[in-house]
Structure formats: structure tokens, C-alpha cells
Amino acid sequence: MPGFELSPTLDLDATLANLGPEVASIRSQAASGTAVVSICVGAFLVAEAGLLGGREATTSWLFADQFARRHADVRLRPESLVVTDRGVTTTAAFSAMYDFALQFIREHDGPRVARSTARIALVDDARSTQAPYVDTGLIPTVGREFSLSVKRWLDQNLGARYDLPTLAQEFHVSTRTLLRRFGDEAGETPLAYLQMVRVRRARHLLETTDRTVASIAADVGYRDPGAFSGIFARHTGKRPREYRAMFHRRRDHHGSTPRDVEDRAAGRDHTPPGRDDRRRVSRLDRPLRRGDVSCHRQEVGDSEHLRREAARVGQHTDSQRTHAAPPAPLNGWRDYRDTWRCRRFSGGWPLIMISVMTIMRGQSDPLDDFSRRVVNVDDVDKTVYVAGSGPAVILMPEMPGISPDVARFARWVRDAGFSVYLPSLFGVDGAYPLAEARESVVRRACVSAEFRAFAGGGTSPVVTWLRGLARLAHAERGGPGVGAVGLCFTGNFALTMALEPAVIAPVVNHPSLPLDDPGGLEISDEDAAAVAERVARDGLKVLAYRFDNDTWCTGQRFAAYRALLGDAFDGRVLEAETANTNPPPFFRDVVGCAHSVVTAHLVDQDGHPTVQARNEIIAFLAERLGTRPE
Structure with missing residues (x-):
């Protein structure tokens, strides 16, 4: 089924009404067993014929929003070039017919014939997504005056740090009103729009200049090139360097691109060509x-x-x-x-000093009342200990690992009516390290690529894996959502995990990162803005605990959380004199102060402030996840 004349400004209802005979023919042919393939907006006709309900499908990215609004029962995959679901095939824009043809040949005659056909026809047989071609600036908007005004302001402040309260103040509304009105008109958040515009600008610079990726990242508002690269890949399906290799304009014999020539002719500033692939200078x-x-x-x-x-x-x-x-x-x-x-x-x-941990089991816990599982998220395997029933709670261990005290807290949460998922992230499961290995546990975590222990590092990469674990746990256990409890080294992970919609009960306990900035937060600017947006949009609450003399988690850090989250941050401070005075050696010798409110420094006596903090956490989880603590 080929496409038909359609533009974003045409009356879609009237256009489809005039194609009633074609829709009836599609329905009749499908009923007789004929395979159905649509090209581009031909997907609209196939959907009108009732063939796509409950199926996956794609269409041209230019009309994806219209299609999704008109056919909510179709599982649209707007990034895909070709989608086949139970005998019905849909494709992206008209050139995707070649991708379908190659797929058809590959399935019937094998990849070798498909490759030969692609060479003869001068067709790229490596395309897998239409994401690199998307330019939402080409999609017109009508009757969306408020969102258009916000978009213009964001366009004009592309490189500035995104701050939701400042944006709301600019338009004389509350943050909640801003998100609601913008979302109703634009179908997305202001931050999502800003990221899209920044990526579009970056694409242009990658196509037309030889500036370094870091320079382009800074130009479009990202101080962290790594964060920029991840966001760019999510929008285009390609890393910046891959995108440049695919779309960069060739230079003439003078070393100039067509855009360079235009810039010089117009008298515009020109950035001299540089070596984008220059060697990275390691620290x-x-x-x-x-x-x-x-x-x-x-x-x-x-x-x-x-x-x-x-x-x-x-x-x-x-x-x-x-x-x-x-x-x-x-x-x-x-x-x-x-x-x-x-x-x-x-x-x-x-x-770097290298030390292979020689950890011996002193005080130990066999964890034999937990189910030990190996969980794969994004092709990365990690051990997770699971116990209990009811809504899921992801409990992330503190330094130095899943100690007996962390396991004790996990059992308290389990016994309150929750399913506890306890991932192993560092250390030896069920044990405290002895003297010769205590500090090596911390050191190894600090140099690990999974964690960002120091200021300026942004969000720890392991959080992406933990968000995937939260999705899995929610799918397995159901309920309104998932709780996330971070401790010490993983304390802030509970907050950054809240970018996963399933996480609705974050608890931030004595967060110690970044280690070198007592008033800093272990989170990238982009993630901080996104978390602030979710708090304002969904009414998310964040519970947090620390001791008043904690040198790893200071009052400055709690002040930074309050500045970011406002009244949504419920930070509670206990007097250090109430802490357990005889903690395990790791906390006595390495930590050196009252720190772990509900684990190592908890005093297990009825009515004690640390026990009260434990009970408050469980009550918070119960309130948010819809259970009644036992």
C-alpha cells in the first residue's frame, strides 16, 4: 500500500474520508489472506482498515504524532524503518521501501544476495533506524501559543543552564502550571524539548564543522561531554562521532566545506578546522x-x-x-x-595503587533466606538477592557492601510486606572486610567506571542499570510503583533512579558522594533538571536522613538537596550522640563518625531515634506503595 498526498497542515479526516474505497479494498484483501505492506503514510490506511489494532507499526516520523493520537491502540515504533507484526508490515518514509525490499530479499534469499542487491542498487543496507533523520522543527504547531512562547525562550537561551523555577518565573506561573500547560499543548516537558533542540543544533555542527565533540557539547549547553554523548545517542541512535562519520560534508581541495565557503562569503566568524580525533590526554x-x-x-x-x-x-x-x-x-x-x-x-x-582485595569473613551473614539471582540489564549481569512479597523496594548497599547490617535492614523491609531487591555492587556479600582490605574496597569503587565519586563527574553510570532493575522489579511484583533506598555511597542513587517512572518512593540515606565536595550532589545538570521537573509534575516526595556531625554527609549537602527539590525534600537530622558507639571496625576506623542511620550506627532498642528513623522509612514506603506495614 503506497502513501498518499498528505502534509502536516492538511485536514487528515477529510483526506481519509475521500479514501474510503481504498480502505475497504485493503480490508477485503487482508481477509482473503493477502500479505499487507504499507509505505510511509500508507500506515494510516492500514490502520483505518482495522489491521493494526494491538500490533506494532511505524510510519514517517513527520506524521508519527498524528498517527499516535488517531490510533492509540497501535503500538507505534516511530524510530523504526520497517516493522512486521503478524503478517502486516509498515515502513517509514518512502525511501524505506528499499529497506523493506532488502529485508524481504534477506529473508528469502539470504544476506549475501541482499548485500549484492544493495551494491547494485546503490542502497545503504546498514540502516536500522530513522532517528538520525528526525527534525521536529519541520513539524508545524497550531493553536499552541503558550508552549510556542516557552519554546522560543528556550531557543534563545539554548546554551544556558536549564532551571525550571527560573523558566516558570519568566512566564509568571508556578512550575506545576508550566509543566501542565506545556505538556497539554506540546505533549512533552520543556526539558525534553530543550534536549531535542540542543541535539538538532549539535547535529548541524557535526555535519558542517570540524569542531571537537567537547566544543560542540559546550556550545549547546552541556558541560559534560559524556552526558551530551548519551543524550545525543538517545535522540539519534548514533554517538556524535558515528553521526559525524555518517553525515559530515566533504571538504574541497582547500579544506573547506560548503558551509565554510558560505560563512566566509557572508563575513561570518569561522572556526578553523581541527583534529576531532586528536588523542585524549588522560589525567x-x-x-x-x-x-x-x-x-x-x-x-x-x-x-x-x-x-x-x-x-x-x-x-x-x-x-x-x-x-x-x-x-x-x-x-x-x-x-x-x-x-x-x-x-x-x-x-x-x-x-594508581593496585590492591586485590584479600577480604576475610569476620562478622558474616550467609544470606541464605534470600534468593540469589543473576539479573541482566542492557547486557550487563549483576547478582541480586531477592526476598519477600508485595511491592518491590530496591535497596542499594552502602560501603563496604552487603554487610550483615545492610542485610538486617533488608529483612526489616521484607517483613513489613515488601519484596526486597538487594543488588551486589561492591565488596563481599554478607561480610565486613578485615583491616587489610577495608580501604581497598572504597578505593576500587572510586576508580570504577560505574561510579562518579568526585565532583564534576555527574550521575554514576551504574544508575542506568539500577533503573532497569526497577523496571524489572515493577513488572514482576506489580503495584503502583517501586521504592528505592540508597545508603551512603549509593545514597543519591535513589534520587537519580527517580527518572525511571516506576520509582515513586525514593529514600536518600546519608549520601556521601561526591567525596571532595561537601555541598555537592552526585548528579548531572541534566538529570537534576529532569528530577526537579518530575517532582513538580508528579508530586514526588524524597525522604532523607543524616547525623548532625557526619563529615561524609554534611548539612551543606542537605541544603543543596533542598535548593533543588524545595518542599519535596524531607531531610531529617539525628543527633550524633544517639548513634551506636560500638559499630563494626570498618565504620570505626574508616568512616570515623556517626554516619549509617539505619545500619551500622542503629541502636536496636524500642523508641530509640535510629529505630524511629527505620520505622519512618518503612511507613513512607508503605504510604507511597500502597501497603500497610506490619
Whole structure:
């Protein structure tokens, strides 16, 4: 079924009414067993014939919103080029007929014939998505004056930091009213629109200039090139470098692109060509200074690489443990920053101290009342301990891992009527490390690519995996949503997990990251803005706890949460004198202050403030998840 004449400004109802005979013919042919394939907006006709209800389908991205509004019963995949579901095939814009033809040949004659056909026909047989071609600026909007005004303001402030309260103040409305009115008219949030416009601008710069990805990221409002790259990939299906390789305009013999020539002719500033693929200078390639914590976030290779480099400069590293003298007990982030530093070898290559954990089980918990599962999210496997029934709660362990105290808290939550999902993220499950391995647990987590332990690192990548775990847990256990409880090193993860719609009960306990900024939050600017939007839109509440003298989680950090979340942040502070005075050695020697409200520093006595905090957390989860605590 080919497409038909249609534009975003035409009356779709009238156009389809004139195509009644064609719709009837499609319905009749399908009833007789004929396979149905639509090209571009031909999907509208197939849907009108009643063939797509409950099926997956695609159409041209230019008309995807119209299609979704008209046929809510169809599971639209607007990013796909070709979709086949139970004998009915739909494709994207008209050139996608070639993608369908190649798919048809591939299925019937094999990939070799399909590749040969693509070469003969000069067709790209590697296309898998229409996302790189989407330009929502080409979609007209009618009768949406408020959202258009907001969009114009965002367009004019493209590179500025996004702040929802400032935006609402600009239009003299509350944040909740702004989100409601903008969402009703535009069908998205202001932040989603801003991200789309920023990506569109970045696409243009990638196509027409040789500026570095980092430079383009900064130009469109992203201080973190990694965050920009992730957002760009979500919108286009390609990383910035991949997109540039696909669409970059070729240079003439003078080294100029067509846009360069236009710019010079018009007298516009021109950015000189640069080497976008220049070698990244690692933080390991420069001398280190005392207190220099940025070096700890280096992208270090494996230990074999380190041993090779050590051998190159005539030194030796023991793969089992460092030869450095054990550091003094740490007391808060400043001591940690100054104590844990990189060591330099004589050849000029700084080398992170390597220590393979020699953890012994002292105080231990077999965790045998939990079901041990290996959960795969986005092709990454992690061990998760699951117990209980009822709505799901993701409990993320504190440093140094799933200790007996963390397991005890998990059982309390389980016994209150919840299904607890306890992922293993670091350390040895069920045990505290003994003296020789205590600090190595922290160090290994800090240099791990999964965590952002220091200021400026943004949101820890492992949170993406945890959001996937929340989706899985919600699908398995049902209910209105999922709770997320973070502790210490993972404390803030509960907040950033709230970007997953299933998470509706975040509890932030004594969040300790970033380690080097007592007033900082372990979250990227983009994620912070998105969380603030969700809080305003959905009425999300965030519960948090700390001790008043905690040097890892200070009052400055709680103030930063309050500045971000406003009245939605319920931060509660306990007196340090109420903390358990005989915690496990890790907390006595490494943490060095009252810190873990509901685990290591909890005093298990009725009416004690720490027990009251535990009960308040369980009551909060029960209220948000719709259960009654036992």
C-alpha cells in the first residue's frame, strides 16, 4: 500500500474520508489472506482498515504524532524503518521501501544476495533506524501559543543552564502550571524539548564543522561531554562521532566545506578546522598535585597494563597488594582526599595503587533466606538477592557492601510486606572486610567506571542499570510503583533512579558522594533538571536522613538537596550522640563518625531515634506503595 498526498497542515479526516474505497479494498484483501505492506503514510490506511489494532507499526516520523493520537491502540515504533507484526508490515518514509525490499530479499534469499542487491542498487543496507533523520522543527504547531512562547525562550537561551523555577518565573506561573500547560499543548516537558533542540543544533555542527565533540557539547549547553554523548545517542541512535562519520560534508581541495565557503562569503566568524580525533590526554599523563582528586577518575586500563608500564620504567607492582604503608584512619572527605593519592614512578607515569582485595569473613551473614539471582540489564549481569512479597523496594548497599547490617535492614523491609531487591555492587556479600582490605574496597569503587565519586563527574553510570532493575522489579511484583533506598555511597542513587517512572518512593540515606565536595550532589545538570521537573509534575516526595556531625554527609549537602527539590525534600537530622558507639571496625576506623542511620550506627532498642528513623522509612514506603506495614 503506497502513501498518499498528505502534509502536516492538511485536514487528515477529510483526506481519509475521500479514501474510503481504498480502505475497504485493503480490508477485503487482508481477509482473503493477502500479505499487507504499507509505505510511509500508507500506515494510516492500514490502520483505518482495522489491521493494526494491538500490533506494532511505524510510519514517517513527520506524521508519527498524528498517527499516535488517531490510533492509540497501535503500538507505534516511530524510530523504526520497517516493522512486521503478524503478517502486516509498515515502513517509514518512502525511501524505506528499499529497506523493506532488502529485508524481504534477506529473508528469502539470504544476506549475501541482499548485500549484492544493495551494491547494485546503490542502497545503504546498514540502516536500522530513522532517528538520525528526525527534525521536529519541520513539524508545524497550531493553536499552541503558550508552549510556542516557552519554546522560543528556550531557543534563545539554548546554551544556558536549564532551571525550571527560573523558566516558570519568566512566564509568571508556578512550575506545576508550566509543566501542565506545556505538556497539554506540546505533549512533552520543556526539558525534553530543550534536549531535542540542543541535539538538532549539535547535529548541524557535526555535519558542517570540524569542531571537537567537547566544543560542540559546550556550545549547546552541556558541560559534560559524556552526558551530551548519551543524550545525543538517545535522540539519534548514533554517538556524535558515528553521526559525524555518517553525515559530515566533504571538504574541497582547500579544506573547506560548503558551509565554510558560505560563512566566509557572508563575513561570518569561522572556526578553523581541527583534529576531532586528536588523542585524549588522560589525567594520568600529567604530574599530580597534593589533594588532586581528579586523577582518581582516570580511565585506567586493567592491572596487566599497569604492570607493563611499571616494568617499562624499571619498577614492579605486586598484583596482590600495594607495598605502600597503610594510611592512617580516615575522618571524612578531607582526610580521604589528602590520604589517597596516586603514586608516581621514576619514568614519569603516575600509577594508581593496585590492591586485590584479600577480604576475610569476620562478622558474616550467609544470606541464605534470600534468593540469589543473576539479573541482566542492557547486557550487563549483576547478582541480586531477592526476598519477600508485595511491592518491590530496591535497596542499594552502602560501603563496604552487603554487610550483615545492610542485610538486617533488608529483612526489616521484607517483613513489613515488601519484596526486597538487594543488588551486589561492591565488596563481599554478607561480610565486613578485615583491616587489610577495608580501604581497598572504597578505593576500587572510586576508580570504577560505574561510579562518579568526585565532583564534576555527574550521575554514576551504574544508575542506568539500577533503573532497569526497577523496571524489572515493577513488572514482576506489580503495584503502583517501586521504592528505592540508597545508603551512603549509593545514597543519591535513589534520587537519580527517580527518572525511571516506576520509582515513586525514593529514600536518600546519608549520601556521601561526591567525596571532595561537601555541598555537592552526585548528579548531572541534566538529570537534576529532569528530577526537579518530575517532582513538580508528579508530586514526588524524597525522604532523607543524616547525623548532625557526619563529615561524609554534611548539612551543606542537605541544603543543596533542598535548593533543588524545595518542599519535596524531607531531610531529617539525628543527633550524633544517639548513634551506636560500638559499630563494626570498618565504620570505626574508616568512616570515623556517626554516619549509617539505619545500619551500622542503629541502636536496636524500642523508641530509640535510629529505630524511629527505620520505622519512618518503612511507613513512607508503605504510604507511597500502597501497603500497610506490619
